[in-house]
Amino acid sequence: MELRQLKYFITVASELHFGRAAQSLHLSQPALSKQIHALENSLEIQLFERTKHSCKLTPAGQKFLETAHRVLHEVDEGIQITKQVANGQIGRVRLGLTEATLFCLALSILKTYRECYPQVDLVLTSGGTEAHVEALRTYQIDVGFVYLPIREPTLCVYPLYKEIYIVALSTSHPLARHRQIPLQSLANEPLIVYPRSLAPVFYADFIKCCEQAGFFPNIVQEAELAQTRLGLAAAGVGITFVLADMQNLSAKGVVYRPLIGDFPTLKLALARRQTESSPVVHEFLKVLRTTALSTNRALEK
Known part of the structure; x- marks a missing residue:
């Protein structure tokens, strides 16, 4: 028949x-x-x-x-x-978000993508670059936001844009009255920073920038999560630094101020496995890259 x-x-x-x-x-x-x-x-x-x-x-x-x-x-x-x-219109994509993208970029990406591909199931997790690289290697996620540089020959990496840091401090701090804060103004301030063990290169660059500004930083606390650092800043424990995109995150008792002076930046990128063959993953990457780059902060090629 x-x-x-x-x-x-x-x-x-x-x-x-x-x-x-x-x-x-x-x-x-x-x-x-x-x-x-x-x-x-x-x-x-x-x-x-x-x-x-x-x-x-x-x-x-x-x-x-x-x-x-x-x-x-x-x-x-x-x-x-x-x-x-x-055509990549049905399936599942497991996406690894960084803390900053979780609170800002992810919102526009997910809205745009779900409008175009309502039948794709998105599974979201959050973590750092090392965690996402390992999750890609072990097939726990399909696409991950990472910060450059990374050295993993099994991955394809797509640079997006630079993320800059701003100062976060208690609303009652004298420096909160300033519209901008020079880095050298933090010379005698207690500082709360991202753990050295999790980002040794960034930590070293931070120390170098402070020394070039004429002081050695007074680090009183290390905390991985930005929300933890913001909570400590609100309590008056010290001044901290968060990525500019995170100022969309409302934190009671904290104000954000632009930072003047040389300071480390982060280069945000997307990563996937070189062997990835799923049409839905490749189509998702197209939408995700287009949405991210529409911020007009694309890295120079």
């Missing part, structure tokens, strides 16, 4: 006339009759009662008509789903 025979059968059942059905199908009447006979032979049942001028369905033919409609509908539906999968 062939799918085309089911289509021919449905057409004949609709017209109840081989001549009209053949004309509708752009076939000769003998060719159509031959295909219907072949279908009946394969099923070993008679589908039509034929007369010289017309035909009608047998009881078995009436029942088989329901089956034929259902089979062709399921085949058409399966073809459409297959095409959607091949």
Whole structure:
């Protein structure tokens, strides 16, 4: 039995006339009759009662008509789903977000993507660069936000833009009255920073910038999460630094101020496995990169 025979059968059942059905199908009447006979032979049942001028369905033919409609509908539906999968419109993407992208960039990305691809299931996790690299290597995520440089030959990396730091301090701190804060103004201030053990290169660059500004930083606390550092700043424990995008995160008792002077920046990028073959992942990357780069902060090539 062939799918085309089911289509021919449905057409004949609709017209109840081989001549009209053949004309509708752009076939000769003998060719159509031959295909219907072949279908009946394969099923070993008679589908039509034929007369010289017309035909009608047998009881078995009436029942088989329901089956034929259902089979062709399921085949058409399966073809459409297959095409959607091949075009990256259906599936699942596991995305690793950084703390900053979780609170800003992710909002616009997810809104844009879900509008375009409502049938894709997005699974979100958060973490740092090292965690995302390891998660990509071990197939726990499909795409991850990372900070450059990274050295992992199994990954493809797509640079996005530079993220800059700003100062976060208690609303009651004297420096909160300033619209901008020079780095050298922090010479005698207690500072809360990202842990050295988690970002040794960034930590070293931070120390170097402070020394170039004429002082060695007075680090009183290290904390991985920006929300923790903001809480400590609000409590008056010290002054901290967060990425500029995180000023969208409301923190009671804290104000944000631009920083004047040389200070380390972070280069945000996207990473995926070089061997990634999933159409839905590749399509997601296209949307994600376009949305991220629309910030007009693209890195220089």
